[in-house]
Amino acid sequence: MSKLEQAIVAIVEVFEEYAGKDDKKSQLSKAELSELIQSQLSNGAFKDKVAPENIKEVMDDLDKNHDGEVNFGEFSKYVACLAKGFYKKKHGDDKDKPRRNK
Amino acid sequence: MSKLEQAIVAIVEVFEEYAGKDDKKSQLSKAELSELIQSQLSNGAFKDKVAPENIKEVMDDLDKNHDGEVNFGEFSKYVACLAKGFYKKKHGDDKDKPRRNK
Numbered sequence: 581m582s583k584l585e586q587a588i589v590a591i592v593e594v595f596e597e598y599a600g601k602d603d604k605k606s607q608l609s610k611a612e613l614s615e616l617i618q619s620q621l622s623n624g625a626f627k628d629k630v631a632p633e634n635i636k637e638v639m640d641d642l643d644k645n646h647d648g649e650v651n652f653g654e655f656s657k658y659v660a661c662l663a664k665g666f667y668k669k670k671h672g673d674d675k676d677k678p679r680r681n682k
Numbered sequence: 683m684s685k686l687e688q689a690i691v692a693i694v695e696v697f698e699e700y701a702g703k704d705d706k707k708s709q710l711s712k713a714e715l716s717e718l719i720q721s722q723l724s725n726g727a728f729k730d731k732v733a734p735e736n737i738k739e740v741m742d743d744l745d746k747n748h749d750g751e752v753n754f755g756e757f758s759k760y761v762a763c764l765a766k767g768f769y770k771k772k773h774g775d776d777k778d779k780p781r782r783n784k
Contacts, residue, residue, distance in 0.1 A: 582724070583696050584761070587688075587761075659690065
């Protein structure tokens, strides 16, 4: 498997691990999401992204269909946002860079 | 680093690797995207997702700001879609499952 495929499989496996704790295996409850964030995003690069006190905010933001749960589609978009934040932190925001003409 | 953090870092690194081939290091050109897809998504689970002939379609779909390039934000959303497709393939579409009442 390639590096990108392994990353995608890992994202699915992390979701399955935490969503599988209660009987609704295909959804993250608020408690499961909170546990996932605290244990999987404790590294400095991500920690400021999600301070424990604003997990409710993250939950409301993710839970697009407002069923009080986060499904995999909502979770994968969240991971995409985290990745974007990480990339920007690493490279500085594109807007900071002078536009190079083609 | 946690499993999720490693996956996020890997997604950033794959983008950097392929976007870095020309002078616009923060964007994937069509050629770079095509090379990334063919070498990073050749595994069975993803292969049907992106047949080489519809890479133009993927490019048009990703290139939301129509600058002919794919930036990291657009790429990370694409990865989120791939992950969602992989999850659905693995678990069958949620809609197939009977709704359990709370």
